[in-house]
Amino acid sequence: MFRIDLLPAEYGDAIWIEYGERRRIHRLLIDCGTAAVYPRIRERILALPEGQRHFELLLVTHVDLDHIGGALALLRESASLGVSFGEIWFNGYMHLSPGGVVPAATDDDTLGPLQGEELSDLIVANGRQRWNALLQGGALVVPDAGPLPLFTLPGGMRLTLLSPRQEQLDALRPVWDAACRKAGIVPGVAADDDGRRLEEVDAEQESDDLLGDPDPEQLAARPYKADRARPNGSSIALLAEYGGRRALLTGDAFAEVLLASLARLPGNAGDRCAVDACKLSHHGSRGNTSSELVRALQCRNWLVSSNGKQFRHPDGEAIARVLRDGGGDVRLHFNYRSEFNEMWSSTALQRRYRYAASYPASDAAGVRLDLSRRRAR
Numbered sequence: 298m299f300r301i302d303l304l305p306a307e308y309g310d311a312i313w314i315e316y317g318e319r320r321r322i323h324r325l326l327i328d329c330g331t332a333a334v335y336p337r338i339r340e341r342i343l344a345l346p347e348g349q350r351h352f353e354l355l356l357v358t359h360v361d362l363d364h365i366g367g368a369l370a371l372l373r374e375s376a377s378l379g380v381s382f383g384e385i386w387f388n389g390y391m392h393l394s395p396g397g398v399v400p401a402a403t404d405d406d407t408l409g410p411l412q413g414e415e416l417s418d419l420i421v422a423n424g425r426q427r428w429n430a431l432l433q434g435g436a437l438v439v440p441d442a443g444p445l446p447l448f449t450l451p452g453g454m455r456l457t458l459l460s461p462r463q464e465q466l467d468a469l470r471p472v473w474d475a476a477c478r479k480a481g482i483v484p485g486v487a488a489d490d491d492g493r494r495l496e497e498v499d500a501e502q503e504s505d506d507l508l509g510d511p512d513p514e515q516l517a518a519r520p521y522k523a524d525r526a527r528p529n530g531s532s533i534a535l536l537a538e539y540g541g542r543r544a545l546l547t548g549d550a551f552a553e554v555l556l557a558s559l560a561r562l563p564g565n566a567g568d569r570c571a572v573d574a575c576k577l578s579h580h581g582s583r584g585n586t587s588s589e590l591v592r593a594l595q596c597r598n599w600l601v602s603s604n605g606k607q608f609r610h611p612d613g614e615a616i617a618r619v620l621r622d623g624g625g626d627v628r629l630h631f632n633y634r635s636e637f638n639e640m641w642s643s644t645a646l647q648r649r650y651r652y653a654a655s656y657p658a659s660d661a662a663g664v665r666l667d668l669s670r671r672r673a674r
């Protein structure tokens with residue numbers, strides 16, 4: 298079994314993955330959406346029998362409210378929920394400098410420059426020794442040369458690291474304080490204008506005139522402008538492999554970084570890289586899905602996590618690039634139906650571009666992709 302649930306995470310990500318054999322199911326959780334998303338995650342955890350509330354890995358991809366908010370809430374009450382984590386992956390302040398590791402128990406003040414940056418404190422409270430444990434407490438960072446880092450979780454899930462590189466961690470270091478404030482992980486400090494320095498705001502938030510079906514050719518042909526938001530660039534992105542199936546879990550990573558790493562995968566010279574599923578980076582933002590990236594992949598299932606609030610994701614350009622450059626026979630899986638994605642339900646468009654679009658029955662349902670099923674291919 299290899300099953301990916303994109304939980305309804307508002308404009309963020311909360312990805313619940315199960316893998317293994319029927320008798321022994323393993324879980325991992327990638328991001329937890331905003332704080333408002335947490336009750337859904339909590340409910341799901343409580344539905345697991347006591348004694349089975351274990352995740353092989355909790356991955357917090359990067360410092361942004363829509364990925365971290367629910368993780369804070371989860372880590373705060375993990376003990377009372379009876380939840381345990383084999384590993385917790387997150388690049389904290391000390392990881393932004395080359396060679397930085399989780400400090401020893403005696404050396405607490407080196408956690409970060411911020412008094413009480415809460416996520417790092419909570420990870421330590423959940424077990425310092427679990428923090429980036431497969432890296433002996435070191436950073437999750439793609440080296441400039443040599444093989445990509447590869448990790449195997451209990452039960453045989455293989456994770457290859459695709460992002461970030463040191464360059465993206467270097468870029469985040471000077472704005473770490475601002476990023477933490479914006480993500481709400483400094484208690485008592487309200488989000489302030491520092492957020493602007495993070496270049497988060499999409500300057501060209503032009504609204505499309507959506508009378509009738511969108512025109513994928515015209516949308517895909519619009520100039521591509523790469524995302525430059527530093528927290529996004531620092532996203533941890535992975536290729537997850539289990540039972541012969543592969544999924545790209547991209548966080549909000551930069552397309553260029555993903556592309557460079559894909560080219561370094563073993564046996565991937567020149568051809569499209571075959572994966573069974575790809576979660577569009579940064580909720581389907583136009584700055585994170587280039588035609589070049591889509592053309593580098595042979596992928597049937599494209600997942601989009603966003604209700605469209607805040608940044609009006611997904612952008613038409615990103616979806617159009619998937620339809621035009623994805624090689625046909627593509628399936629779009631949205632975890633909400635919104636005014637920003639429902640135009641892709643047009644049957645005329647689906648016929649013309651040979652794709653299928655699926656939407657959840659309600660805002661509370663999310664989307665499930667079972668990669669172990671035959672038709673997922």
Ligand SMILES: [Zn+2]
Nearest residue numbers: 309363549579
């Ligand atoms: Zn995000």
